[in-house]
Amino acid sequence: MTKSTCKLCKEKKSLIKKSHIISEFLHKEIFDENHKLIAFDPKELRKTNPRISRPSSGAYEGNLLCKKCDNEIIGKYESYVSKLLNKKLNKNEKIKCNIKHSKDKGTIIELSDLNYSSLKLFLLSLLWRAHISSRDEYQNVDLGPYANKIGQSILNENPGSDDDTIITISKLDPTAGFSNFIAQPIRYKLDNSTYYIIIINGYIIIYFLKENHLSKKIKHQRLKEDGTLEMVEIPKDKVSSLIMNYIGVTK
Numbered sequence: 001m002t003k004s005t006c007k008l009c010k011e012k013k014s015l016i017k018k019s020h021i022i023s024e025f026l027h028k029e030i031f032d033e034n035h036k037l038i039a040f041d042p043k044e045l046r047k048t049n050p051r052i053s054r055p056s057s058g059a060y061e062g063n064l065l066c067k068k069c070d071n072e073i074i075g076k077y078e079s080y081v082s083k084l085l086n087k088k089l090n091k092n093e094k095i096k097c098n099i100k101h102s103k104d105k106g107t108i109i110e111l112s113d114l115n116y117s118s119l120k121l122f123l124l125s126l127l128w129r130a131h132i133s134s135r136d137e138y139q140n141v142d143l144g145p146y147a148n149k150i151g152q153s154i155l156n157e158n159p160g161s162d163d164d165t166i167i168t169i170s171k172l173d174p175t176a177g178f179s180n181f182i183a184q185p186i187r188y189k190l191d192n193s194t195y196y197i198i199i200i201n202g203y204i205i206i207y208f209l210k211e212n213h214l215s216k217k218i219k220h221q222r223l224k225e226d227g228t229l230e231m232v233e234i235p236k237d238k239v240s241s242l243i244m245n246y247i248g249v250t251k
Contacts, residue, residue, distance in 0.1 A: 016066065074125050
């Protein structure tokens, strides 16, 4: 069997034929009864009954990773987040959730007792997998000198401090109708630094590769080493325009 270099461990091994770029469990709610991925043109999002198509699966690519890196290392992080999202954590893994409402700040969701390492490494793996992919929808992701650093973090199970690749998460109001929506990552520049945004199933994930004035402004929202996370919920009346601007669809 032909051997190639694994993108993560850098060892020459037999590589698997199907590595998902965005983890398959995140597509669960957008698969139909035949495990076909529900997809549609972004402009259709404005319609009451959007035209849908059914590609066979989520985005995947072969000859990127060896079995150990894909199934065991990244798979370990995926397992934790899948249980977290599906409320299937073990008793000793249970998190606390406190929801606050105010006229000034809206709805704030305060999470604690998160597994900082597993959650952060999972989120980093999504961005890193998009970086190593050759698929057209991920060509906007180029981590440059940060790619090796992030890859080593994933491989060595070392998430770094919460100031090292700052990650914030916001939540879309679930009644807005975008809880089953996955958008491709988009790269932005600010203060001569790069940051990325991915929208996945009602969550807006922002990765700051380097601190800038925006990351400083929302510093309190970062995923913290102590296992806490403060999420702002985007109100329903602002969600649609936010999504349309993100994917470049005008009225």
